[in-house]
Amino acid sequence: MNAPLLEIRDLRVGFPIADRMALAVRDLSLDVMPGEAVGLVGESGSGKSVTALAAMRLVAHPGRILGGSIRLGGDDILALDERALRKVRGRRMAMVFQDPQTSLNPAFTIGQQLLDTINAHRSLTPREARAEALEALAMVGIPAPERRLNSYPHEFSGGMRQRALIAMAIACRPQLLIADEPTTALDVTVQAQVIALLRRLARDLNLAVLFISHNLELVAELCDRVVVMYGGMAMEAASVEALFSAPKHPYTRLLRQCVPRLEGGQERLLSIDGAPPVLGQMPPGCPFAQRCPDALARCRSDEPPSRQLDGHSVACWVAT
Amino acid sequence: MSVPLLELEDVRKHYVLGNRMLDRLAGRRRELLALDGVSLIVREGEVLGLVGESGSGKSTLAHVAVRLIGLTAGRLKYRGEDLTAKDGRALRPFRERVQIVFQDTGSSLNPRKTIGRTLREALAMRGVARPGRAAQTVKLLDLVGLADFVLSRYPHQLSGGQRQRVAIARSLAMQPEFLVADEPVASLDVSLQAQIINLLLKLRAELGLTLLFISHDLALVNHISTRVAVMYAGRVVEEGLPREVLGGPAHPYTRALLSAVPRGLAGRRAPREPVPGGPPDPSDLPPGCRFAPRCPSAQAVCRERYPAAAQLSPTHRAECHFAAASGAARTAAPHSS
Numbered sequence: 001m002n003a004p005l006l007e008i009r010d011l012r013v014g015f016p017i018a019d020r021m022a023l024a025v026r027d028l029s030l031d032v033m034p035g036e037a038v039g040l041v042g043e044s045g046s047g048k049s050v051t052a053l054a055a056m057r058l059v060a061h062p063g064r065i066l067g068g069s070i071r072l073g074g075d076d077i078l079a080l081d082e083r084a085l086r087k088v089r090g091r092r093m094a095m096v097f098q099d100p101q102t103s104l105n106p107a108f109t110i111g112q113q114l115l116d117t118i119n120a121h122r123s124l125t126p127r128e129a130r131a132e133a134l135e136a137l138a139m140v141g142i143p144a145p146e147r148r149l150n151s152y153p154h155e156f157s158g159g160m161r162q163r164a165l166i167a168m169a170i171a172c173r174p175q176l177l178i179a180d181e182p183t184t185a186l187d188v189t190v191q192a193q194v195i196a197l198l199r200r201l202a203r204d205l206n207l208a209v210l211f212i213s214h215n216l217e218l219v220a221e222l223c224d225r226v227v228v229m230y231g232g233m234a235m236e237a238a239s240v241e242a243l244f245s246a247p248k249h250p251y252t253r254l255l256r257q258c259v260p261r262l263e264g265g266q267e268r269l270l271s272i273d274g275a276p277p278v279l280g281q282m283p284p285g286c287p288f289a290q291r292c293p294d295a296l297a298r299c300r301s302d303e304p305p306s307r308q309l310d311g312h313s314v315a316c317w318v319a320t
Numbered sequence: 321m322s323v324p325l326l327e328l329e330d331v332r333k334h335y336v337l338g339n340r341m342l343d344r345l346a347g348r349r350r351e352l353l354a355l356d357g358v359s360l361i362v363r364e365g366e367v368l369g370l371v372g373e374s375g376s377g378k379s380t381l382a383h384v385a386v387r388l389i390g391l392t393a394g395r396l397k398y399r400g401e402d403l404t405a406k407d408g409r410a411l412r413p414f415r416e417r418v419q420i421v422f423q424d425t426g427s428s429l430n431p432r433k434t435i436g437r438t439l440r441e442a443l444a445m446r447g448v449a450r451p452g453r454a455a456q457t458v459k460l461l462d463l464v465g466l467a468d469f470v471l472s473r474y475p476h477q478l479s480g481g482q483r484q485r486v487a488i489a490r491s492l493a494m495q496p497e498f499l500v501a502d503e504p505v506a507s508l509d510v511s512l513q514a515q516i517i518n519l520l521l522k523l524r525a526e527l528g529l530t531l532l533f534i535s536h537d538l539a540l541v542n543h544i545s546t547r548v549a550v551m552y553a554g555r556v557v558e559e560g561l562p563r564e565v566l567g568g569p570a571h572p573y574t575r576a577l578l579s580a581v582p583r584g585l586a587g588r589r590a591p592r593e594p595v596p597g598g599p600p601d602p603s604d605l606p607p608g609c610r611f612a613p614r615c616p617s618a619q620a621v622c623r624e625r626y627p628a629a630a631q632l633s634p635t636h637r638a639e640c641h642f643a644a645a646s647g648a649a650r651t652a653a654p655h656s657s
Contacts (some may be wrong), residue, residue, distance in 0.1 A: 006604075008574035043509040157598045187373035188536055192580035192594035199591065214510055221587035244585050258514040262566070262581050269543065271514035275479040290510075 003074065004031040005208050006055060006093075006176055011068035013050050013059055017280035019309060021066060024050045024279055026232040028068070029306070032176065036208040037202055039219030041238070041255075042229035043276050048212045051229070052178050054212070056095055057085055072176065091121040094169035098181035100161035104153040110164050111149030114171060121172045136167040138152060138198060139204075157240075159190035163197065177201075180212045195222055220244055228252050231277050231287020233303075238312035248312045248319040251288045285318070294318045323399070325498055325530050326362040326385055326418075331355050331394035333380050337603055343496050352603040354380040356554035357394070362498070367524065367531040369545030369562070371538055371577065375599045376551040378534050382502040386420045387411055416446065423503035429475040429634050429654035436471035442493035460489040463526075464519060473579035481512035487607060488519065492527075499523075500532045505540070517544055542566050547635070550574050553600050553610035560636030570630070570638035572618075573611045609640070617642065 008030040012086040014021030025047040030040045042048040053059045054258040055070055056078055061255055068075040072093060080088065089095075097103045105113060110295065114133040118124065130149075137145035140163040153161055162182060169177055179198065183191035199222055202209050213219050219226055220240050227237040228249065236249035247253045269274060274291040299317050306315045333355040336343075342545050343349060354377045362385075372378040383389045384396065387403060395404050398414055406414075422428045429438060439457040448456055458468050464485040475483055484504060491499060501520065505513040521544065523529050535541050541548055542562050549559040550571065558571040569575045576595040597614040600606055606613050610623040621641055630643035 027376040043511060088527075108402060159598050182500050187599060188580045189373065189576055189595050192582075192592070193596070195582075196591065196594050215582060216580035217587070220583050220584035221591070240588065258511055260517075260539045262539045262542055262578070262583070264542060265452055269514035272511040272517050273515075275481055275512060278511060314386065 002034065003236070004071075004150075005034045005036075005073055006030070006032040006210065007069075007071040008051070009069045009071075010056065011051065011054060011070065012066040013047070013054050014065045014066045021064070022039055022280040022282065023066075024063070024232050026056065026303075028234050029234070030227055030231070030234065030237070031210050032210055034175065035202070035206045036225065037091065037211060037223040039223035039226040040210060040212045040229060041214065041216055041219050041226055043214055045231075045276050045279060046229040047232035048229050049180055052180050052210065052212050055178060056093065058089075058095075065223060086185060087121070090117060090169075090174070091172050092174055093176035093178060094172070094174040095178040095180065096162070096165050096182045096203055098184050100158055100165055103165055104161060106153050108152075109149065110151050110153065110156070114149070114164070114168055117168045118171050124153075126284050132171060136171040137164070138168065139201065140164070140167040141193075142167065156188055157190075159193060160195055162186060166197065166201070170205065170207070173205065174207070176210065177206045178210045178212070181214070182211075183218070184213070191218075198222060217259070217261075228255070229283060233287060233315055234306065234313070235288065235316070236312055236314050242311050244312070248309055248314045249316050250292050250294045250318065254293075292318075322364040322366070324361045324397075325364050325399060326360075326532070327395070327397040327400075328358055328360045328384070329379075329395040329397070331358045331381075331384060331390065331396065332392045333377075334392045335386060350603060353554045353605060354602060356605075358551075358556055359555070360549060360556055360559070362530060362532055364497075364530055365528065366546045367533055367544055369541035369548045370532060370534045370551060371536065371541050371548065372551035373536060373577075373599050375553070375602055377551065377554040377602070378551050381501055381551070382420065382500050382532065383536050385500055386418050387414065388420070416494045417496055418498045418500070419494055419496040420500040420502065421484070421487050423506050425480050425487060425507065426475070428487050429477050429483060429490075430449075433474075434471065435475070435478070438486070439471075439490055439493060442490045446494050449581070458558050460492055463492060463523070464489045465515075479512070480508050481515055484508065484516055485519065488516075488523075490643055494590045496529070496534070498530045500534070502534045503536070504533075506535065506537075513540070520544065538566065538577060548579070553605055554602060555596055555610065555639060557611070557640070558638040560633070560638075564633065564636040570632055570636070570643040571611075572615045574638075576614070 011028045012023055013025040014023050028051055040048045040100050054065055059065060071088050111133060115129055118129050118132050132143045137148060142148050142163055183194045201207055211223055223240055225239050228235045230251050236252045254272050258272055260269060272291050277287050285300045285302055286304050289295040295318060304315045304317045306313050309319060326401045335352040335643050336356060337350040337352055342564055370378050391404055394404060394634050403414055429485060436457060439460055440453045442452045443456050461468055464486050505516045524531060533544055548562050548565040552573050558565055558574045565574060569578060577594045580594060595614050600610055603631060608623045608625055609627055612618040628643040629637045629639050
């Protein structure tokens, strides 16, 4: 097997709460192979977005990366200085955020913003840069790209804005695209379009994708592998097929049973009592123990290490 | 069939856009058609699920249904009584029987009042005497599955799920018979959504509540509803029993919505071709059928004339020129992944 494109090992990210660092990400390890789509699934506060920001070294003050390593194509991202980092961000890995409304500058045209991105990383003549910008817009399915270059963000619908942002992200042909809930703010039918677009781009450009979402069903459509996060920890990681056909972690199992499926057949939705733990009030042991129907005494005192189980990696004392 | 509780007859809600004076001088009139001729009946005891995307008018319909806003045209009746022109004090009895729960639990509770005070004020509104209120608040909390420790808490000290329970408890303080829930779980985490859905179903069983449940999530609507209505660009384009509307959709928009629902492994094995475009701007609607510009099976007539409703069964109707013709396709339409 070849080497991973993105390799995160034992990542710890903390935020200061009441004079100490509370861990938003706890010893997280994650690989994304070249051309592979990996889904990072979790509820709010699970640490999935912080993980994505850490991979881009974008964790904002006062949050800090406290430990672990992040490598992109073998290069130590945590060791890079700001200058070197700027050459990596946007060029080798790019990010798309949830809210297409605030990710674009309302005062500049789509074309200007797209050209800024291209010119920041590549030395092209104005004509070549424009051709690249047009191609990027065409690639994400924006109709009449020549005209749309001169449009302002407010002239675009939500779905079109997200397409424009994806165009900016792929304009410099990165190897890795990090997409943080890119379809959550979009309407259902538009969401389906953006997912189809990401799937096509990943295939055509051999783009690796780290796709962050709270929606397991959506992740399963797009991704090859899934990492399920809870309370800052990777609870379970497996191929999509394995995770769906035989989830090992009690949290993964419950998460699948508490959403209704269109084909129905569920008399009553399974509900998980309680609420996800809050940063700074993380219980000892497994973060899910308090809500877990299978929890043992040990789960409430000792943090479960990640172990291999039938091709899944599972952080659980109970899973078999 | 049970008694009609809420009846909307050809309800229109139009908003005039822009600077009215300037527009009037220039002889212009730009209008946003949030609701453009909606007829809908909610019967006692049913759960009517209302589905639609943003801009479809579903929240406007919720606000009209509880008369938070007035109507531009049409009629609104509750238990046969015409409420269209009533306002202020005349609506009081109606407001006690009909309550609404909103999506955003962060802003629908007063941040400066404790939960106890919020609930006691709601009880006072109903005329519960002061000595009885404390016991009643505990009863309300019990009904929504909250312990009484929350009484002394402020909204920010609670989780989103707990806040939504408080909002539901507050609406129950009025002892309503009809509850409008406008995207009540859209801002909640997946693991908390089921708690609220199960709670609404429990309240329906225990208190005999009638529900108008508004959501963009088809699977959720399918799970909770006894009847489903689909909105698009200010119209109810299809309505019927869940197995009719979601099992054998007659309107191409309903089919588009259904095919856009993520389906996990099944969707991975057979990716679907999504419908192009987005919902139209409600201030600039296309002529004819509003879905025609996106519709894969649109004909010339669709772009010229708005379709009349086709009655496909006593309970199933759809506003599409070809609704009846798609019958064969409907019976063949798979209703599983």
